[in-house]
Amino acid sequence: MNRFQVAGTVRTHQIGRLRVSYVPDGLVKMVPGFLFPATTPEDWVAGARFLDADGWLTVSSGGLLVEHERRAILLESGYGPHPEPVSSPEHGTALMYGGAFVDNLRELGRRPDQIEAVAISHLHLEHFGWAAQPQFAHAEVLLSEAEWAARDAGFGVTPQVVAALEPRFRAITAGEEIFPGVTALALPGHTAGQTGFVLDGGDGTRLLVFADVMHSPIQVTHPGWHLVGEPDPQRSEQTRREILRQLKDESTIGFGIHFADAQFGRPRETPDGLIWEPLP
Template sequence: MQISKRQFIVGGAAALGAAGLPARLWSGTTLEFGELRIDTLSDGYLVMPASFALAGLDAEAVAPILARHGLSPEGPFEPPCNVTLLRDGERVVMFDVGSGPNFMPTAGKLDEALDLLGITRDDVTHVVFTHGHPDHLWGLLDDFGDPAFYNAEFLMGADEFAYWMDPDTVNTIDPARQSFAVGAKNRLEVIADVARTFSDGEEILPGVAARASYGHTPGHMSFEISTGGESVMVVGDAIINHHLAFERPDWPAPSDQDPGTGARTRVALLDRLAHKQMTFIGFHLPGGGIGRAERKPDGGYRFVGMG
């Protein structure tokens, strides 16, 4: 398994400098194994209040963990957004589509990443969703309200699709997330007649198996990509960050819609990943999101980045 890192100046340093703007560095990570190539594509980053990650947690217990990672409990947190692109010679498969231009000004940068790889949206043959939150789904449509990946087949877990399409979800979800429900339903309705749904354990594409990782959302899915005896797991937001989620995976995460289920999922997932020393990709993990989980003597884990 080979991993490489690449960096580009977006737009060209000279052009940006002439416009009086700072040169912006874009990074990406490539993993190659067997006949497969996986690229993580930067969709930018989010700016989140501390409460999104820390509400309800013991401040005294949280503080030293954040300090070890150079973070302040006052926030804000700025997690990266890593979209995964899989190429096998026949298919170009994108896992999640980023947030598009209407969620946060710091996100929605996927087109820049695709351009740097020489890939267009029309090249994408399959779009696979881990879940329906805005930073994963809202890039689905173009400026005209049509699917932005015109030639792609769309796939989402059956429970996740049903949850966001349910007209009562907007009334039962946390009020702070009601816009998530409205946005997801509006977008999924556009592809409802052509989307393919699946269940836990199904091989949704050759060498790609769905793995239920519920809790962050009711039907959140991870995906195990396998070839030649090696596997990589795309975990989406089942492991939401590189600090608390690893050091104390048993703690409820306020960003999970069902914190109890999310914690149980995280504990089981990290145990499996560490035991098998399986490479995985997290949507909000640093360095392109590619790494492994290493057990710590105190029972927690650490994220070992490979990007």
């Protein structure tokens, strides 16, 4: 098994003045041809190292803890307390569960009440799950205005979720610094107002948190593969190519929240094309 085939684990890196940690919550196993409808079985023979022994694509669910001195913010908050696995391969999801988020946060030395805000890229359940739970009821919820306005089109956005998030919701705009060294970035195409984050370490190093611009590291090699069900797949592809262009900068590290156990990494040019190389 390689790191593209297994669930994400707690990993911490230092981006200059910022300490960043992947906080795993759970796992989603997707049917690859469902997620990327234009792909063929041959594409997945060539991309076999991205599939597990059952032929599923491993999509991790979790969040990114960002710490600056005593302060802490979360970027994304996993799927939520749903430890009972859901399985519906006919709808593309072979397996989905969550629940380890708070324990992993504690392992990293933080209690939920020490988190000042949860910034969410977009309103899909595996990104906002824990933000709607009582453990985080004190934390501000940061989201773009366009994404909040289109919440009825979200995934997993029930009336209870809206009631839990609404009193704490604050709209953020592209270019806004939401935490020391953390700036919001528009990532159009995937949903009405998907927002990513640029982390500036203050020493020339950067982390680019690109949310669902890519679901799997195989898209680094195939940025033209369109995801099922996106409102604007062309725009989404443009955004993907722009992110890959920005990641050519040697001082920039990428963060793909769904990238199995390979969240932190960089694209690298090889004779076979561009590949995702996880940080050690």
